[in-house]
Amino acid sequence: MISTVNGQVWHQWPKRLTVGAIEWIFSHCIFRGADDALAVHAAAAVRPGGNGGAIVFPGLSGAGKSTLASTLMMSGWGLLSDEISLFDLDDFHLTGLGRPTILKGHSLEMMSQRYGERAIFGPSGRILDPPVRVAHLLPTEETRELSGQRFAPVAIVFPRRVADAKPELNPIERGTLFSRLSQYGLNFRSLGKRGFETTVELAKRVPAFELVYEDAADAEKFLRHDPLIDALPCVTGGERSTVAAKSADVGESAIVLEPADNDAASHQITESEALPTQNKSYLARSTDDVAPGLRMLVDALHDPDSVVGLTLKQWDQLVLIASHTELLPRIARQLSGDGLASLPDVVRRVLIRENQCEDLVRKSIEFELLHLQQLLPAVCNRIVLLKGAAYIAADLPWARGRITNDLDLLVPENSLASVEKVLADAGYSASYELSEADVRYYRRWLHETPPVSHPYRRIELDVHFRLLPMADPNSFCAHAFIERATPISDSPFHILDPVDRTIHAIINLAHTGEFRRAYRDLWDIYCLIEGRPEDSLGGSVSSFDWDQFARRTTELGIGRAVATVLLLVADLVGRGQPQEFCQLLLQESPERLRHRRLYRDMRRATIPDGPTLRSRSRRFAMWKMEHYPLPRIRTWLDPLTWTKRIQFAKDV
Helix, strand or coil: CEEECEEEEEECHHHHHHHHHHHHHHHHHHCCCCCCCEEEEEEEEEECCCCCCEEEEEEECCCCHHHHHHHHHHHCCCCCCCEEEEECCCCCCCECCCHHHHEEEEHHHHHHHHHHHCCCCCCCCECCCCCCCCECCCCHHHHHHHCCCCCCEEEEEEEECCCCCCCEEEECCCHHHHHHHHHCCCCCCCCCCCHHHHHHHHHCCCCEEEEEEEEEHHHHHHHHCCCCHCCCCCCCHHHHHHHHHHHHHCCCEEEECCCHHHHCCCCCCCCCCCCCCCCCCCCCCCCCCCHHHHHHHHHHCCCHHHHHHCCCHHHHHHHHHHHHHCCCHHHHHHHHHHHHCCCHHHHHHHHHHHHHHHHHHHHHHHHHHHHHHHHHHCCCCCEEEEEHHHHHHHHCHHHHHCCEEEEEEEEEEEHHHHHHHHHCCCCCCECCCCCCHHHHHHHHHCCEEECEECCCCCCCEEEECCCCCCCCCCCCCCHHHHHHEEECCCCEEEEEEEEHHHHHHHHHCCCCCCCCHHHHHHHHHHHHHCCCCCCCCCCCCCCCCHHHHHHHHHHCCHHHHHHHHHHHHHHCCCCCCCCCHHHHHHHHCCCHHHHCHHHHHHHHCCCHHHCCCCHHHHHHHHHHCCCCCCEEEHHHCCCCCCCHHHHHHHHE
C-alpha cells in the first residue's frame, strides 16, 4: 500500500498492514488540515445530559485514551475524536470529526466481548509495534450527528490506569498542564507564536485533572455523575480571540483572516471564468508537454500578481504541482502580507500554513547553526555552508520561502576527522541505523560522511568533503572552492562565491540524481544567475561572471551536464538565454542539444506527469539519472554498490 501526498510518496506499507496504514493516513490528513487549530494528541467527548461542553483526554499511544473513548461512545457519549483534538486558535472550540475509532490488542477483544453486536468493527489487520491485531470501531449514531459541530472545552483530563484503583480526579497545576500540552501538541512548534499563545491561554482557563482508574467502564460512570464535572463551565476564547487574531505573526506581517467582500469572493470562485490574459510568456520556447499547472507555477514564480483571479479549480492544480515540486512555500512567501487579502479563504489558509512551516524550518536551521558555531570553528577555520542552509544563513532575498530538509557543510578533507570527533563528543550520532557495509559505502564512494543529528534537535547534518561522489568520474578536490568561499556577515561560516555556488547547484542536480525536486533546483539556479525573481526585466541585480563560469566549468570537465541543465532552466523555468554559452562550451547549438538523450532524460525526469505525478516513464528516467554519469569501472565491481542500486530501483 502506497500513500502519496501531492505526488510525493509519503509512506509505503505491505498489504498485511493495510488497516493500520489507513489509520495513519486518516490522522495525517486531519493533521495537514489543522492550519487554523492547535492539534493535540487527545480524545474528546461530550457528556450526555451535561452543559454541552467537551472533555478532552490527552495521552500518548498506549495510555488507554482510545479504549476510554470507545467506552464513552458505547455508553451514550458523543465522541468528537479518539486520536486528534483540534482547538480553534481563536475561541478554543473543538470540532467533531465523526471518524471510526482504532482499537488494538486487548482493547479490541474487551470491547467486542463487552458490547457484543452493538460494537460493529471493520476489517481487522495487524501492526508491527506492538505486534497485535487492530480494527476500526464504527461510530455510533450520536457521534456521527456531532460531525462538523463545534463545542467549547469543559476540562482537560489525563487518563492513567492503575491496578486496583478506584476512579478519582486529582487537580493538575497550570504549569504542568502547559508543559504536557506543549509535548502533546502535534503542531505546537509549527504554529509558532500563535501555538504558544493558545497553549498558554488553555493552561490558564481550562481546568485540568488526572483521572486515576482501573477499568474504563468504571471511569465512565464516575465522570457521568461526578459533581465536580457538573460544576465546570464551558471555556471560550472571549476577548482574547480578536486580539490574538490581529496580533498573530505569520512570517513577517500580521495576517487577519477577514472574509473578502462578496463581489471579490464571487469573482474568484467562478470556475467558468478564464485566466487573465498574459502579455508575455516566461517560457523560452513552446512546451507542449508541460501541464497547465506547471505553466501557472512558472507564471506565479515570476509574477505573483498572476494568481489574482484564479478559480478554485485552477488553484487546486497550482497547489498540487507547487507542493509536489516544493515551490509552494516560495509562492506563499511572495504573497505574504497584503498579497493574501484578495485570495479565497481556503487558499489563504493553505498559504498561511506554508508560511508557518517555512518559518519553523528557518528558525530550526538558524538554531542549529548557533550550536555548530560554538563547536566547529575551534577545529576548522573555514567551514562552508551549502545549498538551502547557505541561502538561509546568508539571508539571500530570492531564497525566502526556500525549504531545506537538512544542513550541509563542506570542510577540507584534512579537517574531516577533527570535525567528526567534535560532533560525536557533542552528542551527534547517526540519523538512522547504518550497517558496517553502509558506513564503508559512504567512506569509499560518496562525497560526504554518514548523516548525523543531535538527539534533541534532530536536524540532519551532512558533512561534505567533496562536491561530487568519489565514484563519479568527474569528481574533483573541493579545495579551490573552499578557498574562494566568502564569509557570511556576523557568522563564522562561509558561502561559496556566486560562480561556484551556481556550479554546485547544477552538478548537485545533474550528477547526484536529485530529480524528485528538480523544478525547485532549476528555480534556484535561475535565481542564482539572474539575481532576484522580482526584477521585471529579467536582468541581473549584479552581473553574473559568465567568463569565470565557462572557464571553471571547462577545467572541471562538466561542460555537457552544465549546458544541458542551463537549457532546462531556459525551457522549463524561463527567460534564460544559454545559446551563446552552449555554443562556447560544446560547439553545439541548443536545438541539437535538445535532441541528445541526456537532455531528453533530464527533461522527462523533471516534469511531473501522470495521475500521481510520478508516471512509469518519469520514474525510469529518474532511475537513469541516478546512474549518470556512469561510475568508474571499479565502482561497478564493488559489491557495496549493488544493493544500493537495487534499493533505488525499488524506491522510484
